[in-house]
Amino acid sequence: MDLSDIRGPVAADMQAVDRLILRRLQSDVVLINQIGHHIVNSGGKRLRPLAVLLAARACGYTGERHVDLAAVVEFIHTATLLHDDVVDGSGLRRNRETANALWGNQASVLVGDFLYSRAFEMMVDVGLMPVMEILAHATNRIAEGEVLQLLNCNDPDTTETRYMDVIARKTATLFEAGTRLGAVLAEAPRPIEDAMTEYGAKLGIAFQLVDDALDYRADRAELGKNLGDDLAEGKPTLPLIRALEVGTREQRAELRAAIESGGREHIAAVAAAIESTQGIEYTVALARRHAEDAKRAAQALPPSPQRTALALLADFAVVRTY
Secondary structure (H helix, E strand, O other): OHHHHHHHHHHHHHHHHHHHHHHHHOOOOOOHHHHHHHHHHOOOOOHHHHHHHHHHHHHOOOOOOHHHHHHHHHHHHHHHHHHHHHOOOOOEOOOEEEEHHOOOOOHHHHHHHHHHHHHHHHHHOOOOOOHHHHHHHHHHHHHHHHHHHHHHHOOOOOOOOHHHHHHHHHHHHHHHHHHHHHHHOOOOHHHHHHHHHHHHHHHHHHHHHHOOOOOOOHHHHHHHHOOOHHHOOOOOOOHHHHHHOOOOHHHHHHHHHHHOOOOOOOOOHHHHHHHHHHHHHHHHHHHHHHHHHHHHHHOOOOOOOOHHHHHHHHHHHHEEEE
């Protein structure tokens, strides 16, 4: 599935978002420009701003403020990436060295803070209190998700329920906020706003489930990061949690040791255990169910090319290989 087909109904809007991002990244502090441009121009899929644009147009919005909010959502996402890479000690993202690997942790954290504050400047410019409430709540939930994930690290007793709580906060929240904002801008009736909120939440969960499956079965060059990063960081994601749940006694013992120690020395055994217990298939099947829920939620909208694209975006979240 080609993302360009999904972007088609809002292609001009996406170009406007890209221009706005570049303009609002500007600072008279050179290092901010360097790091900001490094990560923003590193080949991201821009799925979150795309979801904002599609939701707004599908809800009947005819103005231009959705471009501002799409850029805000991308800035918040980019800030979380900068902070995540520092917390995780990541050295590679999208086949490029991470900002913290190039400029150090301190610079990455501080530029992440700049992007957060620039995002809030931009949302204030929009001048709608519901917009500020939604995004303020979203950034708070994302932070909670990050802390919960930290608590799960190196803990082999992490349950599927705890894992799902993390991804609902850490990843799905921004998708959910973005698509809800599209409905709010369009002054859509509450049932439509609720449907767009549901769509974004389910889309975000499906996206993260597939991300976690790809970490154990993907082409490294296509994925753009090192395979097994989650295990190396001691993160028990769903493929691993499933293998722990249904694996043999010997597999469970090895998996527990791998989670507790982190690192990559156990990666072959872990991958074999996940393969034999169909941990990836289990994870992708759950992602597919969430994507179908997202598509059902989108059916509350009147037919349009944008509604069709929202359904295709949910499909893409599951079938992608990167």
